[in-house]
Structure formats: structure tokens, C-alpha cells
Amino acid sequence: MYLKRLKILRINAGLKQTDIADILGIQQTVYSRYERGFQTIPLHFLVKLADFYNTSTDYLLNRTNNINSYPDE
Template sequence: MYFPRLKDLRSDKDLLQKDIAKILDISQTVYSRYERGFQTIPVEHLITLADFYDTSTDYVLGRTNQTRPYKK
């Protein structure tokens, strides 16, 4: 599946794919596949990114336009 918000969130923070790949402890190539929808993003990476960007997984996945994360 393709999730364009992955790229949008990264670009908003002026980060490169390699920067996010380092956070996830994966290669830049694998992260690029996530952004382009060529590889499914694992749940643990999705959660890590939502926490990093201070948003919800639903926002990253495009299921809501509410950018604030849910209360824990």
C-alpha cells in the first residue's frame, strides 16, 4: 500500500530518507520502498514513526486528517 503521508511528514521536518532509515535501523532502500508503496511497513515501524512525528498511526495511514495523537 502507498502512504503519501510518510513522505510528507519526513519532508515537513526537512529530513532525508536515510535519516528516517537510521531511526528505524533499516537501510535507506527499504525505507524508500515504504514511501513508494513497494513494501508493506511493519507495525513496529509504523508505531515508531507515529511517535517520532507526534501523530497517530491512523494519520500516517491516511485514515484520519486529525494530526494530534490519541491520548495515552
């Protein structure tokens, strides 16, 4: 699954793949595979990135165009 928005959010935040890989506790090459769609990103990493970017997993998965995260209930 190609997650184009991961790359866009990372670049807009002024971060490198190594920065995100460090946040996730993985190697840059593994993160690069997630970003390019060569490897499926584990759900717990997807949730962590949604929290980091203050957005929703639906936005990352291209299921909505609303970049705002869901309000806390």
C-alpha cells in the first residue's frame, strides 16, 4: 500500500526519513519501504504517526481529505 501522505507530511514538517525512523525505533531503510509502498506498515506504527502528525489514520490511508484529527471524546 502506497501512502503518499506519509512523505508529504514528513517533508512539510521538515523531517528526513531517518528522523521518522528514529521516532518509530526502526532503520531508515525499513521506513523508506513503508513510505514507498514496498512493505506494509504495521498498524501500531500507523497510529503512532497519526498521533505524531496530529491527524487521523483515515487521512494517512487516504480515506478522507480532512487532515484534522478526530476530537477527543
